[in-house]
Amino acid sequence: MRDVFIGGAGMTRFGKHAGQSLRSLAAEAVDGAMADSGLPTDAVGAVYFGNAAAGVLSGQEMIRGQVALRPTGLLGKPIINVENACASGSTAAHLAWLSVASGQCDVALAVGAEKLIHEDKQRSFAAIASGTNLLDLDLGSSAGEVVSTGSVMMGEYAKEAAAYLQRHGAGADVLAAVAVKNRAHAALNPLAQFRDPASVEEVLASRTVAAPLTLLMCAPLTDGAAAIVFCSEDVARPLAGAPVRILASAIVSGGDGPADAVERAARRAFELSGVGPDDLDVIELHDAAAPAEITQYEQIGLCGAGEGHKLLTEGETSLGGRIPVNTSGGLLSRGHPLGATGCAQLFELVHQLRGAAGDRQVNGARVALAVNAGGWMGSDYAATVATVLDQ
Amino acid sequence: MRDVFIGGAGMTRFGKHAGQSLRSLAAEAVDGAMADSGLPTDAVGAVYFGNAAAGVLSGQEMIRGQVALRPTGLLGKPIINVENACASGSTAAHLAWLSVASGQCDVALAVGAEKLIHEDKQRSFAAIASGTNLLDLDLGSSAGEVVSTGSVMMGEYAKEAAAYLQRHGAGADVLAAVAVKNRAHAALNPLAQFRDPASVEEVLASRTVAAPLTLLMCAPLTDGAAAIVFCSEDVARPLAGAPVRILASAIVSGGDGPADAVERAARRAFELSGVGPDDLDVIELHDAAAPAEITQYEQIGLCGAGEGHKLLTEGETSLGGRIPVNTSGGLLSRGHPLGATGCAQLFELVHQLRGAAGDRQVNGARVALAVNAGGWMGSDYAATVATVLDQ
Numbered sequence: 001m002r003d004v005f006i007g008g009a010g011m012t013r014f015g016k017h018a019g020q021s022l023r024s025l026a027a028e029a030v031d032g033a034m035a036d037s038g039l040p041t042d043a044v045g046a047v048y049f050g051n052a053a054a055g056v057l058s059g060q061e062m063i064r065g066q067v068a069l070r071p072t073g074l075l076g077k078p079i080i081n082v083e084n085a086c087a088s089g090s091t092a093a094h095l096a097w098l099s100v101a102s103g104q105c106d107v108a109l110a111v112g113a114e115k116l117i118h119e120d121k122q123r124s125f126a127a128i129a130s131g132t133n134l135l136d137l138d139l140g141s142s143a144g145e146v147v148s149t150g151s152v153m154m155g156e157y158a159k160e161a162a163a164y165l166q167r168h169g170a171g172a173d174v175l176a177a178v179a180v181k182n183r184a185h186a187a188l189n190p191l192a193q194f195r196d197p198a199s200v201e202e203v204l205a206s207r208t209v210a211a212p213l214t215l216l217m218c219a220p221l222t223d224g225a226a227a228i229v230f231c232s233e234d235v236a237r238p239l240a241g242a243p244v245r246i247l248a249s250a251i252v253s254g255g256d257g258p259a260d261a262v263e264r265a266a267r268r269a270f271e272l273s274g275v276g277p278d279d280l281d282v283i284e285l286h287d288a289a290a291p292a293e294i295t296q297y298e299q300i301g302l303c304g305a306g307e308g309h310k311l312l313t314e315g316e317t318s319l320g321g322r323i324p325v326n327t328s329g330g331l332l333s334r335g336h337p338l339g340a341t342g343c344a345q346l347f348e349l350v351h352q353l354r355g356a357a358g359d360r361q362v363n364g365a366r367v368a369l370a371v372n373a374g375g376w377m378g379s380d381y382a383a384t385v386a387t388v389l390d391q
Numbered sequence: 392m393r394d395v396f397i398g399g400a401g402m403t404r405f406g407k408h409a410g411q412s413l414r415s416l417a418a419e420a421v422d423g424a425m426a427d428s429g430l431p432t433d434a435v436g437a438v439y440f441g442n443a444a445a446g447v448l449s450g451q452e453m454i455r456g457q458v459a460l461r462p463t464g465l466l467g468k469p470i471i472n473v474e475n476a477c478a479s480g481s482t483a484a485h486l487a488w489l490s491v492a493s494g495q496c497d498v499a500l501a502v503g504a505e506k507l508i509h510e511d512k513q514r515s516f517a518a519i520a521s522g523t524n525l526l527d528l529d530l531g532s533s534a535g536e537v538v539s540t541g542s543v544m545m546g547e548y549a550k551e552a553a554a555y556l557q558r559h560g561a562g563a564d565v566l567a568a569v570a571v572k573n574r575a576h577a578a579l580n581p582l583a584q585f586r587d588p589a590s591v592e593e594v595l596a597s598r599t600v601a602a603p604l605t606l607l608m609c610a611p612l613t614d615g616a617a618a619i620v621f622c623s624e625d626v627a628r629p630l631a632g633a634p635v636r637i638l639a640s641a642i643v644s645g646g647d648g649p650a651d652a653v654e655r656a657a658r659r660a661f662e663l664s665g666v667g668p669d670d671l672d673v674i675e676l677h678d679a680a681a682p683a684e685i686t687q688y689e690q691i692g693l694c695g696a697g698e699g700h701k702l703l704t705e706g707e708t709s710l711g712g713r714i715p716v717n718t719s720g721g722l723l724s725r726g727h728p729l730g731a732t733g734c735a736q737l738f739e740l741v742h743q744l745r746g747a748a749g750d751r752q753v754n755g756a757r758v759a760l761a762v763n764a765g766g767w768m769g770s771d772y773a774a775t776v777a778t779v780l781d782q
Binding site: 001023047052053056058061063064065067070075077078081083099101102103104130131132133135251253254256257374 | 414455458461466495521
């Protein structure tokens with residue numbers, strides 16, 4: 001397979017967009033990505049559309065991409081709708097990468113778009129629950145009261161977090177420290193949902209969602225869209241923006257063994273790229289809840305088992321530290337519009353590798369990793385995508 | 392890109408499977424396909440899962456493939472959920488083909504599975520309606536009373552059929568003749584849903600769904616699953632079953648211009664394969680309603696505009712005719728479990744090209760075409776996939 005480059009990236013501001021539709025959000029991201037690339041829409045040979053919640057929230061199933069992208073001028077081209085819950089955006093990106101890597105086309109577009117905020121918040125939570133393994137999980141008993149007060153996923157993250165803290169003798173303040181770090185990063189990202197700094201005390205004092213998780217340790221409900229233009233080397237080289245290369249894109253499913261989907265996806269991406277954890281300069285991880293970021297440090301090999309919370313509290317993963325994680329603000333503060341998150345992670349890393357990340361630039365960033373995970377099978381994510389990029 | 396072969400195909404009987412789940416149907420098809428190939432499950436490098444209606448009918452969204460395929464031993468591998476309404480199965484097949492064609496893996500599996508029959512038939516129709524462009528269509532006025540009595544799609548097919556008959560001076564008996572032909576074919580297919588022969592009179596006398604369409608001119612509600620194993624030449628050659636080659640797989644979207652998605656997809660597949668309509672020996676078309684088969688004869692170039700009904704009534708597309716179409720019984724009689732249909736078409740053509748189609752064998756069949764279309768944008772299908780295969 002041939003080398004693939006990102007020639008353009010576009011993204012809406014993430015947040016509550018009461019006045020915008022899935023269609024207008026998607027169009028804004030696509031227009032931004034195409035403009036960023038300088039390529040005409042006509043150059044696009046295939047489109048992969050990632051969305052997770054529109055079926056439950058709007059009733060539109062099956063052909064969401066065609067309906068959402070109708071005003072963009074892309075209708076007529078191959079449009080393929082993909083779903084992998086919170087990893088839908090990176091799954092779309094994986095396939096767009098494959099389309100170009102294979103030589104099937106020279107330009108492919110990945111779009112992640114989500115309108116998750118509903119006037120009835122229970123509908124949003126119901127949408128999120130539809131990304132868990134409903135056939136095998138007894139949500140009523142496994143997630144307890146969380147089902148009625150928030151996302152069922154947070155009940156699962158809470159159980160893991162409690163076990164982690166006990167096993168490694170850490171307190172809830174390390175969970176709060178993830179939120180504090182990512183809020184500080186988001187303050188530097190004009191497209192992030194929550195840009196006000198928060199202190200450890202404020203995070204701990206926010207409403208308990210599922211002990212030990214408080215509200216500010218949980219990814220918010222978010223609307224937004226992001227789009228990425230993948231292209232061949234011949235197409236990419238003349239483009240205005242410095243092209244960023246995809247060194248590897250790896251996807252795995254999980255849920256029938258130990259909770260190792262993140263570890264397997266990252267390992268595979270490292271194998272394919274020849275890059276290891278020590279080579280990384282900047283990383284976007286899937287901090288749908290604060291503890292997930294800490295365990296992912298360990299799963300991708302930034303540190304040993306049980307050492308993730310120290311890596312964090314020693315400032316190693318903050319901007320200015322040895323290996324900054326979630327410079328965008330992450331899911332916790334940039335926001336988490338389910339199907340858009342995977343493309344938003346790539347948007348951030350493209351800007352970091354171009355040296356165009358403004359106040360949150362990681363100096364000299366050359367090699368980057370994104371990990372986007374989604375769905376819940378009961379003991380592990382249903383899908384995880386790991387992407388390695390370089391300058 | 393390298394050559395890709397179908398090394399195995401599996402399919403459940405299509406029909407009403409009240410006692411089976413989406414999971415058990417998918418497992419039966421997957422087990423059948425793997426057994427047919429002789430390859431172990433471990434050999435599979437990527438899985439693409441096509442389903443259209445489970446979101447509406449069961450509430451399971453986002454990770455349907457992982458949930459359905461859990462018992463098959465495939466969990467852990469890349470599993471990607473794809474949707475394109477009634478073309479979901481062929482979209483999954485297109486991506487499995489791409490995975491192998493690109494060299495990403497040597498064996499990829501496409502699964503199409505659908506549990507469409509619900510005890511409340513209105514729920515099944517609601518699922519089908521969710522594959523139309525809800526944002527731009529006013530279903531209440533465009534489909535009229537059909538919405539309350541059957542699939543909204545049939546209202547659209549009826550309008551087209553009436554216009555076609557008037558334009559070309561044909562009667563509803565030509566629509567009935569499609570149903571009669573495909574019922575006769577299905578009588579020879581042990582996996583078909585409706586195997587009793589029907590006469591023109593019986594078809595015309597069945598309940599009117601949307602004039603001029605009667606019940607037997609409309610694809611039924613169906614449960615079922617089919618799976619196809621795609622593999623590289625090195626893997627395919629030693630297999631027991633004669634490997635069938637994919638000469639081309641082309642996908643397009645439609646809905647913002649003339650109703651030409653079928654024509655564009657077929658033309659693209661012909662261009663890529665170097666095969667033309669005259670080279671074909673056997674064809675599976677998307678006869679979701681009887682008139683669609685006739686217009687597709689014209690769109691894929693079997694005959695000129697307005698000549699499709701003559702091709703049919705002269706017996707050219709019947710078994711024993713010059714170019715048999717829908718030897719499986721088609722959507723009308725084999726049945727139409729939305730997301731499974733695209734893979735079922737390939738199942739039929741694999742058996743025809745192997746010379747293993749039993750009583751419905753087209754003698755000397757060497758080159759085949761499948762056309763699978765899905766979704767409704769208001770004037771055209773949202774997605775169409777055309778696949779050319781040879782021995």
